[in-house]
Amino acid sequence: MSEKKRATPLLDQLESGPWPSFVKELKKTEETPVMQDFLGQLERSYEEHIGHWKHGGIVGVMGYGGGVIGRYSDLGEEFPNIAHFHTIRVNQPAGWFYTSDALRQICDIWEKHGSGVTNMHGSTGDIILLGTTTPELEPTFKELTDAGFDLGGSGSDMRTPSCCCGQARCEWACYDTMGACYDFTQSYQDELHRPAFPYKYKMKFAGCPNDCVASVARADMSFIGTWRDDIKVNQDEVRACAAKGTDIQKEVCDLCPTKCMKWDGTQLDIDNSNCVKCMHCINVMPKALRPGDDRGATIMIGAKAPIVGGALLSSVFIPFIKMEPPYEDIKELISRIWDLWAEYGKNRERVGEFIQRVGLGTFLEQIGLEPVPEMIAAPRSNPYIFFGGEIAEAE
Amino acid sequence: MSEKKRATPLLDQLESGPWPSFVKELKKTEETPVMQDFLGQLERSYEEHIGHWKHGGIVGVMGYGGGVIGRYSDLGEEFPNIAHFHTIRVNQPAGWFYTSDALRQICDIWEKHGSGVTNMHGSTGDIILLGTTTPELEPTFKELTDAGFDLGGSGSDMRTPSCCCGQARCEWACYDTMGACYDFTQSYQDELHRPAFPYKYKMKFAGCPNDCVASVARADMSFIGTWRDDIKVNQDEVRACAAKGTDIQKEVCDLCPTKCMKWDGTQLDIDNSNCVKCMHCINVMPKALRPGDDRGATIMIGAKAPIVGGALLSSVFIPFIKMEPPYEDIKELISRIWDLWAEYGKNRERVGEFIQRVGLGTFLEQIGLEPVPEMIAAPRSNPYIFFGGEIAEAE
Amino acid sequence: MSAASRVTDIGPPHYEKFLPPVIKRNYGKWLYHEILRPGVMVHVAESGDRLFTVRAATPRLLHISSIRDFAALADKYCAGHLRFTSRNNVEFLTEVEANIDPLVADLTKLGYPVGGTGNAISNVVHTQGWVHCHSAATDASGVVKAVMDELYPHFVNMDMPAKLRIAFACCLNMCGAVHCSDIAILGVHTRAPKIEHQNLPKMCEIPSVVASCPTGAIRPATVDGAQSVEIIEEQCMYCGNCFTVCPAIKINNAKTDGISIWVGGKVSNARTEPKFSKLAVPFLPNNPPRWPEVVEWVKKLVTLYATNARKHERMGEWIERIGWPKFFQLAEIQFTKYHIDDFRHAGETFKRSAQLRHG
Amino acid sequence: MSAASRVTDIGPPHYEKFLPPVIKRNYGKWLYHEILRPGVMVHVAESGDRLFTVRAATPRLLHISSIRDFAALADKYCAGHLRFTSRNNVEFLTEVEANIDPLVADLTKLGYPVGGTGNAISNVVHTQGWVHCHSAATDASGVVKAVMDELYPHFVNMDMPAKLRIAFACCLNMCGAVHCSDIAILGVHTRAPKIEHQNLPKMCEIPSVVASCPTGAIRPATVDGAQSVEIIEEQCMYCGNCFTVCPAIKINNAKTDGISIWVGGKVSNARTEPKFSKLAVPFLPNNPPRWPEVVEWVKKLVTLYATNARKHERMGEWIERIGWPKFFQLAEIQFTKYHIDDFRHAGETFKRSAQLRHG
Ligand code: SRM
Ligand code: SRM
Ligand code: SRM
Ligand code: SRM
Ligand code: SF4
Ligand code: SF4
Ligand code: SF4
Ligand code: SF4
Numbered sequence A, B: 001m002s003e004k005k006r007a008t009p010l011l012d013q014l015e016s017g018p019w020p021s022f023v024k025e026l027k028k029t030e031e032t033p034v035m036q037d038f039l040g041q042l043e044r045s046y047e048e049h050i051g052h053w054k055h056g057g058i059v060g061v062m063g064y065g066g067g068v069i070g071r072y073s074d075l076g077e078e079f080p081n082i083a084h085f086h087t088i089r090v091n092q093p094a095g096w097f098y099t100s101d102a103l104r105q106i107c108d109i110w111e112k113h114g115s116g117v118t119n120m121h122g123s124t125g126d127i128i129l130l131g132t133t134t135p136e137l138e139p140t141f142k143e144l145t146d147a148g149f150d151l152g153g154s155g156s157d158m159r160t161p162s163c164c165c166g167q168a169r170c171e172w173a174c175y176d177t178m179g180a181c182y183d184f185t186q187s188y189q190d191e192l193h194r195p196a197f198p199y200k201y202k203m204k205f206a207g208c209p210n211d212c213v214a215s216v217a218r219a220d221m222s223f224i225g226t227w228r229d230d231i232k233v234n235q236d237e238v239r240a241c242a243a244k245g246t247d248i249q250k251e252v253c254d255l256c257p258t259k260c261m262k263w264d265g266t267q268l269d270i271d272n273s274n275c276v277k278c279m280h281c282i283n284v285m286p287k288a289l290r291p292g293d294d295r296g297a298t299i300m301i302g303a304k305a306p307i308v309g310g311a312l313l314s315s316v317f318i319p320f321i322k323m324e325p326p327y328e329d330i331k332e333l334i335s336r337i338w339d340l341w342a343e344y345g346k347n348r349e350r351v352g353e354f355i356q357r358v359g360l361g362t363f364l365e366q367i368g369l370e371p372v373p374e375m376i377a378a379p380r381s382n383p384y385i386f387f388g389g390e391i392a393e394a395e
Numbered sequence C, D: 001m002s003a004a005s006r007v008t009d010i011g012p013p014h015y016e017k018f019l020p021p022v023i024k025r026n027y028g029k030w031l032y033h034e035i036l037r038p039g040v041m042v043h044v045a046e047s048g049d050r051l052f053t054v055r056a057a058t059p060r061l062l063h064i065s066s067i068r069d070f071a072a073l074a075d076k077y078c079a080g081h082l083r084f085t086s087r088n089n090v091e092f093l094t095e096v097e098a099n100i101d102p103l104v105a106d107l108t109k110l111g112y113p114v115g116g117t118g119n120a121i122s123n124v125v126h127t128q129g130w131v132h133c134h135s136a137a138t139d140a141s142g143v144v145k146a147v148m149d150e151l152y153p154h155f156v157n158m159d160m161p162a163k164l165r166i167a168f169a170c171c172l173n174m175c176g177a178v179h180c181s182d183i184a185i186l187g188v189h190t191r192a193p194k195i196e197h198q199n200l201p202k203m204c205e206i207p208s209v210v211a212s213c214p215t216g217a218i219r220p221a222t223v224d225g226a227q228s229v230e231i232i233e234e235q236c237m238y239c240g241n242c243f244t245v246c247p248a249i250k251i252n253n254a255k256t257d258g259i260s261i262w263v264g265g266k267v268s269n270a271r272t273e274p275k276f277s278k279l280a281v282p283f284l285p286n287n288p289p290r291w292p293e294v295v296e297w298v299k300k301l302v303t304l305y306a307t308n309a310r311k312h313e314r315m316g317e318w319i320e321r322i323g324w325p326k327f328f329q330l331a332e333i334q335f336t337k338y339h340i341d342d343f344r345h346a347g348e349t350f351k352r353s354a355q356l357r358h359g
């Protein structure tokens, strides 16, 4: 261990204040050589206003193409203990539920083989083990699998799916998000661990249109719970809300996107045929209103961040489907999507950009799905229709 | 004149029915050779389901590049009297107001020099004299100018401006549309008659946001009247409307785009700071409500049909400006737009497409107009900002 | 005649010469208007003066003899004053209320129905078609006549929930500016154009031909020795723009040209912002002289709108309230891939929310 | 160790192993929930069972010793059960109401504040920054810490009109998915990257480098003999994508990297459809360790929203109600050309209506 502690005056300023401090976290084992170098390099970044990490050669564990992000310091001589400082992505349990024992197992492994620094969790959902060297990768992996954990995704593969806590702790979950997340994750272990796609492919499972895992913004395939029948109304509880001071007209009816609710002061009437399942009224009166019983999900496709063609939100792919294991129909569609995308997708072209390039109509035709008007906000306004010779000749 | 009348069984079927018949119009001088051939070729088109016109070499009058559309029959031998059948576009008087004498003058000229067929009016606004031969062009032009008329635009020039009847017959006109239309038309006679632009440039003048000349959809530069101060309310007339059965809450307040009106059954309150001058409430209660007194126009830019990059609506260029002759400030801006567009616009690139290609920000910078948030529906959501080295280096 | 003696660039006559005295007196001082009955309006000025307007339909394609008839009526009832509207109607302007009835009677006798005001279906903005344009995929005047013969009752009665504007254009150039109409009738070509390679080099500039194609379907090619172009058929969506810049490229096709119908556009800023028309019926055959399929579809859409929309609600406003899926269902239009945009900004038209009716 | 004995592709452990009994019993049978106080919720099952949740903030970057502390607290109060949220908070799950107060006390003592529920400002979704990423234009953890030290009162109180979600990303890759947040803090590069021509040929595939550029600013070039690429600086908007595919292209710049702020995004379908965040403040300097300019702007925007928005109204919903011009005026942000989109679908963001406030 290094002679004397490095001074980190800038970082030290971030130890104070009411919000939990990542600097305090880093200093928990400040005396170790690794942490000394880690803090040292970070302090340098704070002084110089620039990062000091490089991405370099692919590193990983045997037989896997993903799950490890190779990182190297560009100040290797000065900070030799973090010259190599890779990230291991560990696939989190669905819904991020743990027992204290499970967490301790992971801590013990990471204490032995890495920096002891983690992210709980990475923004895709993985447990992030932050900082180790190439030789430590295999042993870490071995102990993780022994403990029942496996790696998550990285690179052009299926990425670690994630989901909201759903039916485990939410009255609004319209399908079993954790069950589905686990099932799909297990079904696609090969795609998850061995990059074979044009680019990454993310799945997120949200139990209702509140979308607590931001799937519509962050997943190439978003499973958003919804229902087909009527909202369940407990009129007594509605009146109770009113009594407790909720202005039902202003706070609920007027904010309904389709204005499909009527409140006469004692009775709340919902024209369910015009309800677009936005959740607002239910959100405001959780005791009075509940999603209907005929539940399932809307499957949406194509969300992504800006690179390359600009950010996209997912768009409707299947307006409503029952979410029942083993989800054969859905998996059948997914494989057709992957086949098409793998064959015609350009390198680093997300499926959402692919669909826009080839055209949604063509895409649907290729995977054999009927177009329905729910897939669009509005029909085309430009007259550039490709009839492709399908208009019969008049005789 | 030809021996025996051609049979036109298909066209004849369009003489019946309550709507005025263009076939009857054509048959008003059925017996003339020209009309015989004209009807004959048209009947052929009805039989064969295809048109028989060609566009050919540029024709026109001396010193003008526009105002005449050359048309040739592709069945010239069969219909020699319409082998050449050009259109003359005559610049209509602002607001399409006429006296019977003026109309008769035009009829007499067209009887002498052309087919006698017209369009009142062409969809840009011109008087369309439909069908004559090249030798007749000069004499027709001479007689038109003697009668005080001149040609309209065609080709890559400024097109014939048009306007709604405005202050001549509408209580809502927020500026003098006919005065402005006439003034701009006269100021730009050279641009109107001698194509020197990358593509056509249309101006339309509407007195209020009802936009009765569809300027937002059909003009490269749309002048739409509006006001800055408060809507003038006559509460007695509002009550009168209510009494006569207008459901003010439902028909007026609820349909206000910003919901800025309150109706308590006797009094209509308007939060004018949130009124977006949509005209709806005024439209519904013309006797009760009127535009304010501080009137002017919103100038918008760039509307066009689909060719080439897709149709565009005009977008806000100047949110509010007083429309006072001689409109120097506006003309100054127009000349800067034309200079920039003429220099950097591609052939057949409308100004709306040009702005999208170079970027609205750059366009404004080039013509020296400050960007204001009224020009956009929302700020950029993609992070691809061109700072162009304008961000100062931190020392 | 020497160019010198020639007058040019005088521009249009000044409108003031044509204004009736009552307008000159009250120019910019109108107070309000009332629609007295379909086609008849009164505008009342601050001065108390009243101007009566009688609006009649014209076929737009007018023979000079009819224009002379209008002139005669104007002399008879309006001291010679009349105007035309932005939708091809003629308007007679008089101060004399008593003149209205005889004027209406004369117009009706002449076959020019009075109406088109308020929430009536007014005249159809339209274009040349086979009557005079080279790129027409169908006829304009004929389709308009066939359609309006059926919609006539709605011209002479103000029985729509709001304004319903119909426009027609005979090719994608959209001279009728149909791109923002409640109901748009649009002639369409549906096959890639044929190239006359022998004429092309003589008649056209190859670079501008190549540049003219919105989808980049045209590339230069040498065809039996001569410089020409070729069209990649899969990339062509038949806009005819190449034909517009180059007569040697033939877009018209008797067998496969036809008509499409678009709905829900608007221009005014009233209530909602201006909207583009959206595709409803991708293709209907050219069936002159009365285009029964087109007429049926337009009637169906008008009836559907009239029976379902709320008061003051334009076609597009109604559809957006009930949602496009419901519209397709009510109109019994089969939703196809053609309805899904696949041009430059296609992605912007996808439904990017789980807000859906599942009922 | 031979690959044979190696276990692979086992996937994550089954979640059931980690669920508390009360959840197993009532899985999918929850009836309603109540927020008892900031950070403390109860979920009531059809069976009548009650599950109490105590939510505490974490810095996300956690040392194993802290995770062990959490584990210990879970043992002490929750029979060993806890979870993390999609926004980096930790949640302790217990059936025993009496455990709430001591648990809250212990967490507070350890420095992990309890809150973030309902209309509080919850934890910040964020990314690596200088801590671990090569393309970071700024630090992530530091900015988040500086901002949340100031917004702390809104984490422990539910005093916002609605949810206000803040996200942070350190470069345009947007790992924090900041593109749909009420307030998004985004690290930006503002200069074209520098190319190490000697390394490029060795390290990168030239075609994929060229293809990586969204604006087509990169073209192949031969630099002193060697095959490499050149960047047309006028066309570069510093996204860093070329750097992502090619380490020999350096995007980071100590002098000109900084931070931009975006507003009005949302993800939920509640009331309005999901929305992208829009540009508010184009550039603020990197000013570690506490980024005062960034903190000030975020605070200002939060206060503006909190004082002006209506109940249940998200930031973007509020702005759309009052209009962007009003927002820029209230926030005292100078509107610049940078705010005007100029990327692929820019035209779709122009105001194409005369519906304007002129007041
Ligand atoms: C670790 C993580 C950020 C974090 O601190 O949590 C992360 C870190 C990186 N992301 Fe990410 N991304 C992470 C979640 C995301 C997300 C959010 C999400 O998944 O919900 C996004 C936006 C959503 C999306 O996928 O579009 C995201 C969009 C990107 C992109 C842009 C992709 C695009 O199509 O626009 C890149 C660039 C690329 O793929 O080369 C990228 C690339 C990277 C790389 C690998 C940088 C690189 O090119 O080498 C970063 C490695 C940093 C490091 O040193 O570890 N990362 N990345 C997240 C993964 C942790 C986990 O597995 O749980
Ligand atoms: C006569 C008229 C239609 C009518 O029956 O009323 C007309 C007729 C033609 N238009 Fe048009 N356009 C006419 C108003 C319009 C309008 C409507 C408007 O001005 O409000 C538009 C849509 C608005 C716009 O300008 O975008 C229009 C958009 C086009 C276009 C597509 C322009 C574009 O940028 O998308 C073309 C193609 C072109 O410019 O080569 C075109 C081209 C043509 C040509 C010249 C065909 C050609 O390429 O040679 C047509 C000549 C027909 C003929 O034989 O006379 N015409 N054209 C209208 C002019 C009469 C007048 O001067 O009053
Ligand atoms: C005469 C004319 C202007 C001209 O100078 O020629 C005109 C005149 C009037 N318009 Fe218009 N509009 C005229 C074309 C238009 C157009 C342009 C078009 O149709 O291509 C529009 C835009 C249509 C659209 O949005 O697509 C138009 C949108 C309106 C509106 C808004 C309707 C709406 O709710 O969206 C009003 C207000 C109303 O009627 O309530 C209006 C109202 C009026 C008023 C009542 C204004 C007034 O106080 O005098 C005039 C009598 C209208 C009527 O017919 O009842 N006028 N009006 C045009 C008659 C066309 C025709 O012969 O039918
Ligand atoms: C625990 C968590 C899901 C998980 O599996 O981790 C969760 C849990 C709940 N969410 Fe959520 N949401 C969670 C992230 C989200 C996200 C994702 C995000 O923020 O990135 C969203 C989308 C945010 C957005 O729109 O940008 C989200 C949008 C909502 C909404 C809709 C809010 C709105 O009006 O737009 C509700 C309804 C409400 O709160 O009224 C909601 C409601 C709820 C309820 C009340 C559902 C229930 O009945 O249990 C849960 C307690 C919420 C609370 O904090 O008061 N949850 N919720 C996430 C907690 C994050 C955190 O630590 O703060
Ligand atoms: S997404 Fe819906 S089901 Fe899932 S946690 Fe959020 S509110 Fe509950
Ligand atoms: S869920 Fe949304 S759309 Fe449905 S009734 Fe409630 S508020 Fe209206
Ligand atoms: S645009 Fe306005 S001012 Fe002009 S006629 Fe129409 S309603 Fe009157
Ligand atoms: S003009 Fe339009 S926006 Fe203004 S108050 Fe009337 S309805 Fe509302």
Ligand code: SF4
Pocket: C127, C128, C129, C133, C134, C135, C136, C137, C169, C170, C171, C172, C173, C174, C175, C176
């Ligand atoms: S729409 Fe097309 S076919 Fe019709 S007149 Fe215009 S250019 Fe000619």
Ligand code: SF4
Pocket: C192, C193, C212, C213, C214, C215, C216, C217, C218, C231, C235, C236, C237, C238, C239, C240, C241, C242, C243, C251
């Ligand atoms: S018709 Fe249009 S799309 Fe087809 S080749 Fe010609 S220009 Fe291109």
Ligand code: SF4
Pocket: D127, D128, D129, D133, D134, D135, D136, D137, D169, D170, D171, D172, D173, D174, D175, D176
């Ligand atoms: S946002 Fe950019 S800098 Fe930050 S972690 Fe992701 S890739 Fe790295």
Ligand code: SF4
Pocket: D192, D193, D212, D213, D214, D215, D216, D217, D218, D231, D235, D236, D237, D238, D239, D240, D241, D242, D243, D251
């Ligand atoms: S930073 Fe982005 S825009 Fe600039 S050259 Fe690289 S890829 Fe192109």
